[in-house]
Amino acid sequence: MSNLNTEMVEKYRNNFLQEVTANVEEGEWVKMCMQCGVCSGSCPLGPYWDHPPQELFMMIRAGKREEVLTSSSMWMCTSCYNCVARCPRGLPITHIMHGLAHYADRLGIAPKGQQTRKFANLFWDNLTKTGRVNELRLGISLYFMNGFAAGVKKALSMAGMGMGMMKTKRLSPMEYFGGHSIKDKKGLQAILKKAKEIELAKEQKF
Amino acid sequence: MADEKKIGAYICKGCGLGDRLNTSQIATIAEREAKANVVREHDFLCSEEGVAMIQNDIDNEGVNHVAICACSRRAKSEAFNFDNIAMSRANLREGVIWVRPDTDEAKETTQEMAEDYARMAVFEVNFMTPPANSGQSKGEKGILVAGGGISGMTAAVEAAKAGYKATIVEKSATLGGTAAQMLKRIPQHSPYTDPEDTGVSELVAAIEADDKITVYLNATITKTSGAPGRFSADISTESGSTVTENFGAIIQASGFEAYDANQLPELGYGKSADVIDQAGLEKLALEANGGSIKRPSDGKEVKNVVFVQCAGQRSDKEGHLPYCSGHCCLTSIKQAMYFKDQNPDIDTTVLYSDLRTPGAGGEDFYRSGQDKGVIFTKGTVSEVKSSGSELTVNFHDMILNDDVELGADLVVLATGMVPNGGVDIEAVPVKDEDGDENAAVEVSVDSILNLDYRQGPDLPHLKNGFNDSHFICFPYETRRTGIYTCGPVRRPMDMLQATEDATGAALKAIQAAENAELGRAAHPRSGDLSFPTFRMEGCTQCKRCTVECPFGAIDEDEERYPQFNESRCRRCGTCMGACPVRVISFENYSIDTVGQQIKNVEMPDEFDEKPRILVLACENDAYPALDMAAMNGVEYSAFARVIPIRCLGSTNLIWVTDALNSGYDGIVLMGCKKGDDYQCHFVKGSEIANDRMSKVADTLQSLSLEPERVATYEVAITDTERAPQLINDMAEAVEKMGMSPFKF
Numbered sequence: 009m010s011n012l013n014t015e016m017v018e019k020y021r022n023n024f025l026q027e028v029t030a031n032v033e034e035g036e037w038v039k040m041c042m043q044c045g046v047c048s049g050s051c052p053l054g055p056y057w058d059h060p061p062q063e064l065f066m067m068i069r070a071g072k073r074e075e076v077l078t079s080s081s082m083w084m085c086t087s088c089y090n091c092v093a094r095c096p097r098g099l100p101i102t103h104i105m106h107g108l109a110h111y112a113d114r115l116g117i118a119p120k121g122q123q124t125r126k127f128a129n130l131f132w133d134n135l136t137k138t139g140r141v142n143e144l145r146l147g148i149s150l151y152f153m154n155g156f157a158a159g160v161k162k163a164l165s166m167a168g169m170g171m172g173m174m175k176t177k178r179l180s181p182m183e184y185f186g187g188h189s190i191k192d193k194k195g196l197q198a199i200l201k202k203a204k205e206i207e208l209a210k211e212q213k214f
Numbered sequence: 215m216a217d218e219k220k221i222g223a224y225i226c227k228g229c230g231l232g233d234r235l236n237t238s239q240i241a242t243i244a245e246r247e248a249k250a251n252v253v254r255e256h257d258f259l260c261s262e263e264g265v266a267m268i269q270n271d272i273d274n275e276g277v278n279h280v281a282i283c284a285c286s287r288r289a290k291s292e293a294f295n296f297d298n299i300a301m302s303r304a305n306l307r308e309g310v311i312w313v314r315p316d317t318d319e320a321k322e323t324t325q326e327m328a329e330d331y332a333r334m335a336v337f338e339v340n341f342m343t344p345p346a347n348s349g350q351s352k353g354e355k356g357i358l359v360a361g362g363g364i365s366g367m368t369a370a371v372e373a374a375k376a377g378y379k380a381t382i383v384e385k386s387a388t389l390g391g392t393a394a395q396m397l398k399r400i401p402q403h404s405p406y407t408d409p410e411d412t413g414v415s416e417l418v419a420a421i422e423a424d425d426k427i428t429v430y431l432n433a434t435i436t437k438t439s440g441a442p443g444r445f446s447a448d449i450s451t452e453s454g455s456t457v458t459e460n461f462g463a464i465i466q467a468s469g470f471e472a473y474d475a476n477q478l479p480e481l482g483y484g485k486s487a488d489v490i491d492q493a494g495l496e497k498l499a500l501e502a503n504g505g506s507i508k509r510p511s512d513g514k515e516v517k518n519v520v521f522v523q524c525a526g527q528r529s530d531k532e533g534h535l536p537y538c539s540g541h542c543c544l545t546s547i548k549q550a551m552y553f554k555d556q557n558p559d560i561d562t563t564v565l566y567s568d569l570r571t572p573g574a575g576g577e578d579f580y581r582s583g584q585d586k587g588v589i590f591t592k593g594t595v596s597e598v599k600s601s602g603s604e605l606t607v608n609f610h611d612m613i614l615n616d617d618v619e620l621g622a623d624l625v626v627l628a629t630g631m632v633p634n635g636g637v638d639i640e641a642v643p644v645k646d647e648d649g650d651e652n653a654a655v656e657v658s659v660d661s662i663l664n665l666d667y668r669q670g671p672d673l674p675h676l677k678n679g680f681n682d683s684h685f686i687c688f689p690y691e692t693r694r695t696g697i698y699t700c701g702p703v704r705r706p707m708d709m710l711q712a713t714e715d716a717t718g719a720a721l722k723a724i725q726a727a728e729n730a731e732l733g734r735a736a737h738p739r740s741g742d743l744s745f746p747t748f749r750m751e752g753c754t755q756c757k758r759c760t761v762e763c764p765f766g767a768i769d770e771d772e773e774r775y776p777q778f779n780e781s782r783c784r785r786c787g788t789c790m791g792a793c794p795v796r797v798i799s800f801e802n803y804s805i806d807t808v809g810q811q812i813k814n815v816e817m818p819d820e821f822d823e824k825p826r827i828l829v830l831a832c833e834n835d836a837y838p839a840l841d842m843a844a845m846n847g848v849e850y851s852a853f854a855r856v857i858p859i860r861c862l863g864s865t866n867l868i869w870v871t872d873a874l875n876s877g878y879d880g881i882v883l884m885g886c887k888k889g890d891d892y893q894c895h896f897v898k899g900s901e902i903a904n905d906r907m908s909k910v911a912d913t914l915q916s917l918s919l920e921p922e923r924v925a926t927y928e929v930a931i932t933d934t935e936r937a938p939q940l941i942n943d944m945a946e947a948v949e950k951m952g953m954s955p956f957k958f
Contacts, residue, residue, distance in 0.1 A: 025589070030768050043592050043613055044567070066613040069589050097581070 028157030047091035139190030226259035226284035247335035300342035304335035318638025347733030352444030365389020365701025366467035368716035406575030439666035442696025443730025462727025470607025527630035541708035643928035676791035745780035759789035786896035787864025825879035836884030
């Protein structure tokens with residue numbers, strides 16, 4: 009358990025709803041769910057979730073902290089916004105899902121091998137380094153996301169396509185070494201640093 | 215106006231009637247066969263000119279009986295509206311040309327149909343007299359209101375605002391009823407976010423300031439007699455004396471009692487003082503007087519309260535209420551706010567199976583509850599246990615499919631409303647093994663109105679003890695004319711609905727009193743002046759009419775003859791259908807007016823291959839359905855002769871027997887839906903008619919006729935395809951069975 013996690017458990021005791029309200033992006037909306045289930049029925053990936061949104065909201069109210077935060081469910085959200093468009097109560101469900109995922113990630117208790125989580129982190133790291141997504145590096149790190157052997161296998165299977173893209177000048181192997189970036193990399197880093205500070209300050213406040 | 219009867223028959227040639235029919239032939243028949251004194255044809259009878267022609271005959275020729283041979287009686291009723299005459303209508307348009315094809319082969323049968331209808335109309339009107347006010351009403355206009363709660367007070371205030379005197383009789387010592395025992399009410403105004411003041415004190419002040427309203431507290435109604443426009447009520451007052459007052463109409467706003475939560479031991483009521491019902495919480499909240507609410511057992515501040523919805527209601531368990539009381543979800547939200555508004559850290563959980571928040575602001579109030587942090591959990595509670603000072607609620611979470619134990623300081627049960635509807639006069643007495651009535655099982659209930667009616671002291675119950683008759687088709691109308699119920703005695707409702715309900719009932723009551731003075735019927739034959747009378751010499755005192763009247767309009771006099779109270783009557787004619795010696799009739803609707811129509815259909819002989827099918831159709835649903843079928847161009851057999859009747863309940867068996875004897879090949883009776891979900895406008899008419907018709911098989915047997923020749927159907931107004939089909943089915947059946955052997 010991470011420090012932050014223990015801290016939060018200590019702070020909110022049994023009132024998980026209050027914890028979510030305070031710390032999760034758009035978390036104050038969770039109490040407004042009226043359990044109609046339209047979100048769950050509208051979700052194109054619904055059948056693959058352990059707990060559809062409506063159920064997650066109920067679990068939050070029932071204080072099932074561990075189950076919610078370690079669940080892979082909210083990581084399954086593809087941001088199609090079907091649920092948001094249909095929610096009769098106007099809950100920003102997509103944002104709450106991402107908020108929950110982010111919160112679980114910050115607490116360090118999100119499911120370890122969760123693919124979406126891995127991808128999200130890889131993407132973030134890749135992007136923040138230069139301010140632009142380095143597609144070649146991102147692609148390669150995705151190949152090796154699940155281990156070296158799997159990565160080699162995947163890379164070989166994609167070799168043909170890679171060659172084709174190189175021939176048509178759609179992909180430059182030189183990108184692997186640095187690649188292009190935005191003009192003011194330092195400025196970006198400063199912005200991100202400030203954002204993190206604000207987030208932490210907000211956390212301390214509650 | 216000349217005293218002697220003078221019949222005018224008017225034949226319209228408009229709407230294609232003149233093209234399709236030989237109207238001069240019809241005129242000849244009206245004159246020669248039906249003996250109309252004046253017969254005129256007109257190209258456009260409902261035009262100003264045509265109507266003026268008829269009016270001229272009435273004014274100058276002494277015509278006082280009018281047979282209009284044009285369109286359905288349901289059409290052009292405003293044009294053909296003449297005072298102080300008897301009128302019949304022959305339906306040549308919807309009943310003939312619109313249901314028959316315009317072909318050469320059909321021409322002959324279509325003409326026969328029209329001739330029959332014209333002849334029938336003239337004979338019908340011949341046996342009518344112009345209806346007039348009976349003069350029974352004493353013109354009383356005051357409104358008696360039984361009950362001084364929100365509904366009763368509102369009804370009285372609304373009646374007074376409209377200029378009518380109102381008298382409230384309240385059995386307790388104060389006005390206000392249940393609402394006076396509450397801290398606040400569910401909001402009735404935008405933005406519907408917070409509980410509001412009950413408004414009881416404003417209503418009481420309005421009543422005290424109004425000199426049109428008289429209030430009797432600690433009083434009951436010990437006897438009510440009479441009829442709309444001349445009710446007389448004995449009011450037993452606080453001082454012990456009895457006051458007798460006269461009223462025009464009555465509003466019963468006797469409200470409800472809370473369901474007895476002692477019947478819910480599994481939910482801990484009675485076992486722990488900290489399990490209370492919603493009324494119990496209102497009491498605690500009033501006692502707290504703005505401070506924190508303390509629980510009854512040890513006076514500890516409540517920190518964790520659980521509301522259990524649908525406690526002992528919406529359940530088919532023995533002793534539970536099967537219905538939803540409508541207000542409890544909103545009431546629980548309101549009561550949870552008592553806690554949240556005082557201290558947001560108090561845990562409030564509402565355990566519901568279906569949250570229902572009716573009314574304009576219901577959803578907003580629910581949202582406001584959520585916003586204030588009330589937790590709503592969908593679950594069914596199985597048990598409330600108490601151990602020491604702690605309560606545990608066991609419930610099944612229906613979303614997470616999980617059995618949960620929830621701790622609580624206080625548990626509030628949302629129990630339902632039990633109507634205070636008085637004596638169930640239709641309850642079948644319980645009989646023990648020996649067949650004796652078992653008095654021990656009967657629960658004695660005080661009567662509310664103590665009606666001096668033959669059929670019992672209170673309003674008949676509809677379902678579950680609520681006094682109503684049909685809350686979709688005719689709200690407010692109970693089964694006693696001029697007595698209207700409002701508030702939770704009519705159906706479960708909250709204060710906002712009760713306020714609206716009471717306003718409606720006040721207007722209905724005023725209408726009833728005004729109508730009674732003019733001798734006019736209330737719903738559904740609004741404005742009808744005719745009323746039933748009977749020929750005393752022929753009456754055998756069998757009492758069938760007094761028993762069968764769906765509205766308790768007929769009492770017995772000292773000599774045990776029926777005594778008609780015309781302003782209690784809804785003019786359905788069920789008494790007329792019931793009378794075995796046929797002595798009951800209305801001025802414009804009687805055994806003869808229909809009997810003559812049946813008799814004056816020309817009966818072709820057996821070898822003509824032209825059967826005759828009599829259709830007796832209820833004027834409320836079946837007849838309009840046939841009219842609408844005609845408008846839609848649906849055709850039916852040319853052998854049918856349709857006679858509209860006020861209600862299938864007015865069907866006297868003599869019509870059926872006479873029709874069979876005079877050679878009809880088939881009879882189709884069309885009434886409304888009967889039974890628990892009845893649609894009969896006169897509540898019981900259709901059902902009673904069905905009972906009567908079940909005995910018609912004997913008649914058929916004695917005549918050696920096939921039982922299939924008489925069929926009774928339930929027809930709804932929407933059955934525009936089915937109703938004509940039923941007639942065609944009978945025509946087909948007759949073709950198979952062969953012609954009736956009774957033609958002469």
